[in-house]
Amino acid sequence: MEEPENNSADQTSKEEMDQWIKEHEDSLDYPDVPVDRGYRIDDSELSPETRKAMAERDAQLTKESGISDSALILKATQFAAIKHRDQRRKDSAASPYIIHPVTVANNLTQAGITDPEVIAAALLHDTLEDTQTTPAELVEMFGERVASMVQELTDDKDLPKQERKRLQVEHAPHLSPGAALVKICDKIANVTDVTHSPPPDWSNERRMAYLDWAASVVAGCKVDNDRLVQQFADVLEAGREAIL
Numbered sequence: 001m002e003e004p005e006n007n008s009a010d011q012t013s014k015e016e017m018d019q020w021i022k023e024h025e026d027s028l029d030y031p032d033v034p035v036d037r038g039y040r041i042d043d044s045e046l047s048p049e050t051r052k053a054m055a056e057r058d059a060q061l062t063k064e065s066g067i068s069d070s071a072l073i074l075k076a077t078q079f080a081a082i083k084h085r086d087q088r089r090k091d092s093a094a095s096p097y098i099i100h101p102v103t104v105a106n107n108l109t110q111a112g113i114t115d116p117e118v119i120a121a122a123l124l125h126d127t128l129e130d131t132q133t134t135p136a137e138l139v140e141m142f143g144e145r146v147a148s149m150v151q152e153l154t155d156d157k158d159l160p161k162q163e164r165k166r167l168q169v170e171h172a173p174h175l176s177p178g179a180a181l182v183k184i185c186d187k188i189a190n191v192t193d194v195t196h197s198p199p200p201d202w203s204n205e206r207r208m209a210y211l212d213w214a215a216s217v218v219a220g221c222k223v224d225n226d227r228l229v230q231q232f233a234d235v236l237e238a239g240r241e242a243i244l
Helices: 008-027 047-063 070-083 101-109 117-124 133-141 144-152 161-174 179-196 206-221 224-244
Strands: none
Touching: 008 224, 070 101, 070 133, 101 117, 101 179, 101 224, 117 133, 117 144, 117 179, 133 144, 144 179, 161 206, 179 206, 179 224, 206 224
16 A cells, blocks of 8 residues: 655645634734625735735746736636626536636636636626626726727627627627637637537537537637637537537
8 A cells, every 4th residue: 555645744834824814813804795796805905914915825826827817817707707696508407607708718728828818808708798797897897908808709689699690700800819819719618518518409400500600700710829729620520520
């Protein structure tokens, strides 16, 4: 039998953290935040010890992930989870909706994309279209660039569905570089779902029509990432083979 690993260093680290929390627990008072909306914490509301601990956490996350602003991504994930909390996907499992934007963001990182604002836009890309979120809210919470990308990726739901689909193809060549990356990752996620877990009432003909339309959208996206383009080509081919 193998000897158990020596976890003394991990145990020491945990004990040190527990001791630090015990010594500083009176100063670790965060504002009372309603659970149904986001909250922007001002540094002035936090103690110096808490600000230091947060800075050390962000530095460690940056070191481990290679992403320059992990806090932005964590905040976008939380915001999207709250906004989509009552929604489900149309797949056969009726999956919680938040799985979709997280998958889109994960597709970006798998293609080597580490721009935190692009990843945040991926996490938020359906909030304007499918939830009670405003552009001003995104600007305040995440900045102009993230909000702008999300707006680029938002369909006008006042238009008929076929017109919205036509406009996605038409607008694809004019997307900003970041929005184009998110668009391709969104189509990778959707094609994968249509292939393996389609809505129960979708015929094979409808599934194939979706794949063809998604390919038309992606063909217009101008990106400098061969890995991502190949990833879409692979899932598209697999989808067509599975449906035929």
